[in-house]
Amino acid sequence: MEHKHLDQLRSVADVQPRPLSREERLQRWIDLLERDPKRSLNSLGEIEYKPPAERALIREDNSPLTVAYEDPILRADGLASDRLGDVMRYFALSDGQAHYALCSCLSGRTMDASTCAQRLRNATGNVAWESAVGAWVLAALAVSLPGLVYLLG
Structure with a gap:
């Protein structure tokens, strides 16, 4: 089997990369923000x-939305602009998630890229929350099991 680079294949075939999943899109945006964690970004008013x-239609120069839209991979995958509506649609963000991660009322007029990355992770990631809930459930079982055994035994 002969292996060729994607660019070579595009010259002889219509090669379409698979669309990114929501989690992959969000993780890429977070990774882009974390590449320059001290970069000062404008929040949305x-x-x-x-x-x-x-x-x-809201947008700001040098905002977290700009960071996402500057990425050729996210644009090729379907990110239409650095306007809030397009970003919310592309990343499947709710109003509450967008507000928490991007709004000036929570972060001031500017924020570090790392702060925005953490806010995006907190707003959209259920993994940490589910892990915490699981840990509390296990702890509750461990504490209450001897009492249940005593009552039922």
């Missing part, structure tokens, strides 16, 4: 007070 149609 009080997005919760804007009507939905106006909120969708």
Whole structure:
């Protein structure tokens, strides 16, 4: 079997990469933010007070949205612009998730890229939350099991 680079294959075939999953898109954005963790980024001004149609058009130069849109892989995968509506659609962010990660009322006019990355991780990741809940359930069982055995035994 002969192996060729993707660029070589594109010259002889219509090669389409598989679309990224939501988790892969979010992880890529977080990774991009963490490449320059001290980069000062502009947050989005009080997005919760804007009507939905106006909120969708919000953008800021040098914002976390800019970081995502500057990435050729995310753009090729379907990120249409650095406007809030396009970013929310592409990354499947709820209003609450976008507000928590990107709004100026929680972070001030600027934030470090690492802060935004952590906020995105907190807003969209269930892994840490599920792990914490699982740990508490196990702890509760461990503490209550001797009492249950005593009562039932």
